[in-house]
Amino acid sequence: GESVGLHLPTLSVQEGDNSIINCAYSNSASDYFIWYKQESGKGPQFIIDIRSNMDKRQGQRVTVLLNKTVKHLSLQIAATQPGDSAVYFCAGSGANSKLTFGKGITLSVRP
Amino acid sequence: DAGITQSPRHKVTETGTPVTLRCHQTENHRYMYWYRQDPGHGLRLIHYSYGVKDTDKGEVSDGYSVSRSKTEDFLLTLESATSSQTSVYFCAIRLLYNSPLHFGNGTRLTVT
Numbered sequence: 001g002e003s004v005g006l007h008l009p010t011l012s013v014q015e016g017d018n019s020i021i022n023c024a025y026s027n028s029a030s031d032y033f034i035w036y037k038q039e040s041g042k043g044p045q046f047i048i049d050i051r052s053n054m055d056k057r058q059g060q061r062v063t064v065l066l067n068k069t070v071k072h073l074s075l076q077i078a079a080t081q082p083g084d085s086a087v088y089f090c091a092g093s094g095a096n097s098k099l100t101f102g103k104g105i106t107l108s109v110r111p
Numbered sequence: 112d113a114g115i116t117q118s119p120r121h122k123v124t125e126t127g128t129p130v131t132l133r134c135h136q137t138e139n140h141r142y143m144y145w146y147r148q149d150p151g152h153g154l155r156l157i158h159y160s161y162g163v164k165d166t167d168k169g170e171v172s173d174g175y176s177v178s179r180s181k182t183e184d185f186l187l188t189l190e191s192a193t194s195s196q197t198s199v200y201f202c203a204i205r206l207l208y209n210s211p212l213h214f215g216n217g218t219r220l221t222v223t
Contacts, residue, residue, distance in 0.1 A: 032209050034211050034212075036214075041216070041217075042216050042217070043115075043201050043203075043214030043215050043216045043217050044154070044201070044212075044214045045214070046211040046212075046213060049210075049211055089153065089154070091154075093209065097208050097209050098156065098169075099156075099212060101153040101154040101155075102153055103151065103152065103153040104153060
């Protein structure tokens with residue numbers, strides 16, 4: 001089966017610095033990946049997605065990188081702000097389109 | 112919230128009682144999902160639906176049933192609640208087969 005996991009449970013960054021959140025997946029057939037942000041008391045919020053035919057995709061202040069060779073993806077947040085403090089999840093799916101979610105990493109932004 | 116309303120937002124119930132959670136969407140999306148979220152487990156799929164009266168089991172479906180009689184509503188029923196079903200339940204919708212899920216704000220269920 002597929003597992004999707006995050007390397008570290010917590011990440012603390014200084015306000016204004018760039019944040020990098022990493023995620024590994026096990027199923028080489030996975031072809032679609034999503035990053036979510038979850039604030040306390042709310043549901044996961046879609047940030048950005050990427051398909052396996054791409055290595056990089058950029059959004060507003062966020063970039064997702066996909067390395068299929070080592071089955072790794074990362075979320076980069078530029079100029080991290082206090083409002084970025086939350087739990088971040090990666091999720092991946094393969095041919096059946098069922099998403100498998102990682103356990104989440106808590107991003108804490110220091111003022 | 113992508114036009115998703117979950118009700119109730121909080122529920123406390125006793126072991127052995129039936130419980131129904133409701134998910135209502137205004138987006139007319141075909142695909143709907145129920146997940147539970149527990150510490151140390153991440154989000155786990157309970158049941159999902161491809162359309163009206165078309166549902167299937169997820170990875171943790173035991174003790175749960177679902178119904179979808181209208182496109183906009185997806186109900187999750189715990190026939191006889193157990194303490195292990197204490198959790199936060201999220202409904203999600205999806206426009207296309209391989210596109211992002213959009214989540215509601217969850218129902219916190221406590222079974223005493």
